[in-house]
Amino acid sequence: MSSTTHGTTPYYFVPGPSRHPIMAAIGLFFVILGAGQWINAHQWGAYSLAFGLLWWWVVLFQWFREAIGESESGLYGHKIDLSFRWSMSWFIFSEVMFFGAFFTALWWARTHSLPTLGSLDNALLWPDFKAVWPSMAAGVTGSPADLVEPFQTVGPFWLPTINTALLLSSGVTLTIAHHALRADHRAQCIRFMWLTVLLGIVFLVVQGYEYYHLYTELNLKLNSGAYGSTFYMLTGFHGLHVFIGMLMLLFITLRLQKGHFTAERHFGFEGAAWYWHFVDVVWLGLYFLVYWL
Template identity: 60%
Template sequence: MSAGHSVESTEAPYYFVPAPSVHPATGSLALLFFGGGMVMWVNDIAMGPWVVLAGVLGFLFVLYQWFGDAIAESEGGMYSRRVDVSYRWSMSWFIFSEVMFFAAFFGALFYTRVFTTPWLGNFDHRQVLWPAFSAVWPNQGPAGVVEAFATVGPFWLPTINTALLLTSGITLTISHHALRENLRSKCITWLAITVLLGLTFVCVQAYEYYHLYTELNLRLTSGAYGSTFYLLTGFHGFHVCLGALMLAVVLRRLIKGHFTADQHFGFEGAAWYWHFVDVVWLGLYLFVYWF
């Protein structure tokens, strides 16, 4: 049974199709507010931050309502094994799309370091365009265009965050095995620790960003190095927040008595996503902070 209900009953004899819902429309409206607010914010329009806040709160409200409907359907025994297969394929393709999303940014980093930087440092470019350009990575860009900044190493905050995420993967696995053995209290405890580790990661990254902006002068406008650094680490941080939200919803459901040892794809789907986030961070840790 798909999302993992806790009702012991016979399998639904049909493929459940939900009634038309307003949630996609209201979710799109909230995202429109968020996007429009961001445009106003970066253009220094005073109401921009408030429009962004309205979009975020509106979207969270839509998610709360939407999750509630899906959970009610699952707990009501409306899902069959065919729905379970549909959920599994859907989650698999969603994670694949996220793999391609990050592959684009890793590809941009690779292209900039391996191809663009050497090209701009060859004889023709240095003589005609930027005589003072230094073809090393990371670089300060063309002379006088980018403010001086310091680069980021792996110690200590990125290494601490790596330890936090790797540990969270272990605690999540322990929690999953506890659920499969029907040890609900143990499952809840270890899942709560996982969520706490994820939130700690976000806090450490926020502190790191503050340090980079105030002490190293590393900004989104700091040439190719600054833009690729913040796009990769920033989007990953956003995905950590999303994964932590998923796990928090699963934790709340566990506390309310949802899921059984055999029927808990809601837990498994969130766990798949969290392990994906862990793997992406390992790539970031190696190619952004070390190399």
């Protein structure tokens, strides 16, 4: 297959054997091992997590540098471009399923678990239980033996609304940058890409401040019942995806400044843009289902 050519470019480029996949898997092993031990209060878990992350990022940097070199040297043709598009599409689909599981958990707790518990006899274990969401918020009811400290819920104003405006604005600036690249206006594209990266950074800063506010003033923590766990799992994982997407956009911007991508061939740019728009859509779901309802 690799010997079949289309003009001067291989019809389907087949790379040689590579150590990068197994090396990346080793790094992920230390990441997962360290994260599990760190959560369970083992001191060495933090070191394993840091080592695994450093290992993994070094491997990914080398792997991407090799792939970029192959692309810039003209080895990638239409079939490779199509395979990249399918791969990114399935990756985003898997991310949709990932967040869908947590959205479903939130929906199930509110519409099924809580009403079911409220219809049972709670006089012995929890005399003052009330089937309202969230059941252990301050001013609603106390948990038996004070298993969960009272907390306050989070409303949409103002930090979540500010972050919504930031992410939606970043989607607009990214789209403008994409149109500029397709029109071969590289300088304009780079300017709007830097603006998109900046908006992503500001979003993360605002979310970090929101977490500080929730912990110190609202007493909302990860162990604050089903509300706290689903809130932090959804917003925390989304924040992680924003951070990853911001790094992707930063990397793409640096490549643009080095002269990579053309008006006709720029799937690396498009793939990062797809991911960022996916992050935008997930946040809209979070904004309405977590903060408003």
